[in-house]
Amino acid sequence: MPHEKTYIMLKPDAVKRRLIGEIVSRIEKKGYHITQAKLMTLDKTVIAEHYAHLVDKPFYPKLEAFMTSGPVFGMVVEGENAIAGMRQMMGPTNVFEASPGTIRGDYATNVTENVIHGSDSAENATIEIKRFFG
Template identity: 55%
Template sequence: MERTFIMIKPDGVERKLLGEIISRIEKKGFRIIRAKLFQPDRELVEEHYIEHKDKPFFEEIVEYITRGSVMAMEVEGDSAIEMMRNMIGATDPKKALPGTIRGDFAYSISENIIHGSDSKESAKRELKLWFG
């Protein structure tokens, strides 16, 4: 069993995709261990995306993620990290395959609905950051 950090981003909440996304996660067989719906502050989001702090779009990401509520979740299941990344799909909506969350719902590279940890180390770090 593995645990991963999943976050439905503000555009996912604004577009009323919470139910659709949670349903996909549950139907796949994963278990939602913890969840909270809240508006994260700048400090938390800057720390979350610290690996991108030197990228030209860093400020854009921080403004996007802090503009409204997100649904932060701890999700458990076999190979949850890799399988959730597969279900989420590619970052670039042009490359995200139909059937993936981004492939079905995202149309912008900057606003792509959902985040999932990309490794065991990120999952551990992000779960601690968001849930303590």
């Protein structure tokens, strides 16, 4: 399995609910390494760039309002098969399909406020790491 880097972001709901430590602990217990991390407040320009594939969707204004409602915690996570492994740990975007034991299954409350984002491919991981960490 390849050693990979991926971008993981704990969304405003996770930060507000003080879940950072618990989720970071789960990531580290799985054997992944967090090599960069920072708390940041995103503006509408960055949100539009990050969610460019969703800007034309009817739910986008609600997503934008949520993502600018408070700080997020961004991380570069590294390890064997980190992209697929983290996505498996996260669970599906639709929290109502997320199994108990996944991060979303255990902590997310609705589809918009779903606690966590993770890159879905090596290409997007590279783009997102550069976007948020330079």
